[in-house]
Amino acid sequence: MPKRYLIANWKMNLPPEGLETYMRVVGTAPVADILMVVAPPFPYIAAAHGLRHGHVAVGAQNCADQPSGAFTGEVSPGMLRGLGAIYAVVGHSERRTVYGESDALISRKLALAIATGLTPVLCIGEDLKVREAGHAARFLADQVKAVTSPALESADVIVAYEPIWAIGTGRNASGAMCAETTAEIRDAIGRFWPARHAGGSLLYGGSVTPDNVADLVSNGHIDGFLVGGASLDSARFLAIHRAMTAG
Numbered sequence: 088m089p090k091r092y093l094i095a096n097w098k099m100n101l102p103p104e105g106l107e108t109y110m111r112v113v114g115t116a117p118v119a120d121i122l123m124v125v126a127p128p129f130p131y132i133a134a135a136h137g138l139r140h141g142h143v144a145v146g147a148q149n150c151a152d153q154p155s156g157a158f159t160g161e162v163s164p165g166m167l168r169g170l171g172a173i174y175a176v177v178g179h180s181e182r183r184t185v186y187g188e189s190d191a192l193i194s195r196k197l198a199l200a201i202a203t204g205l206t207p208v209l210c211i212g213e214d215l216k217v218r219e220a221g222h223a224a225r226f227l228a229d230q231v232k233a234v235t236s237p238a239l240e241s242a243d244v245i246v247a248y249e250p251i252w253a254i255g256t257g258r259n260a261s262g263a264m265c266a267e268t269t270a271e272i273r274d275a276i277g278r279f280w281p282a283r284h285a286g287g288s289l290l291y292g293g294s295v296t297p298d299n300v301a302d303l304v305s306n307g308h309i310d311g312f313l314v315g316g317a318s319l320d321s322a323r324f325l326a327i328h329r330a331m332t333a334g
């Protein structure tokens with residue numbers, strides 16, 4: 088069975104003052120077979136790590152593709168690991184579209200994250216135009232294929248299906264659409280990645296809330312969620328955990 092995850096992606100949000108309460112509240116989640124991860128902005132990672140309660144781990148929202156050197160503004164996987172992060176989101180659509188990250192860059196980030204001992208959470212997802220044209224399956228397969236790192240031979244990668252049209256829009260994919268699309272993604276992983284990844288964890292992200300999680304859990308054929316907006320409130324994030332365990 089793939090591991091199940093619930094990951095909070097704060098993006099560039101929340102002041103640091105609320106961190107202690109947030110970690111305490113989220114840490115009250117009852118022990119379940121769900122790994123909870125909080126990915127705050129970089130400057131909070133060390134504090135978040137120190138404030139962990141319960142079964143919550145800390146992750147980063149991004150990482151550099153180089154271990155060190157003259158790369159102004161970048162943060163290496165080794166630095167993040169040193170602060171206590173054990174996961175790193177790689178290739179989020181906001182990185183791809185707003186900051187122009189290419190598949191080649193994302194592949195390097197993924198390889199270095201793995202080499203450094205971080206578990207990457209690779210995000211893939213189509214935009215509305217691609218979805219409406221009926222090309223989502225091919226587009227997603229191409230995104231999977233584009234990650235060509237030899238590091239895939241040796242390590243776990245979590246894949247998050249995050250359709251761009253669902254991120255921050257209040258319009259989530261239904262459980263049925265998730266099931267269909269994740270089957271297509273699994274097929275692509277089977278074709279393009281080493282066999283060991285065939286049964287790996289596959290998450291969904293995009294406007295997940297406590298209210299729509301039941302349908303996604305029962306019909307979505309997924310192993311958890313990457314949550315943006317609804318993760319900013321610890322009680323709402325906890326409610327998603329509750330809905331996952333209730334199903």
Ligand code: PGA
Nearest residue numbers: 254255293294314315316
């Ligand atoms: P959202 O963001 O839950 O606010 O849609 C998800 C994400 O971008 O990871």
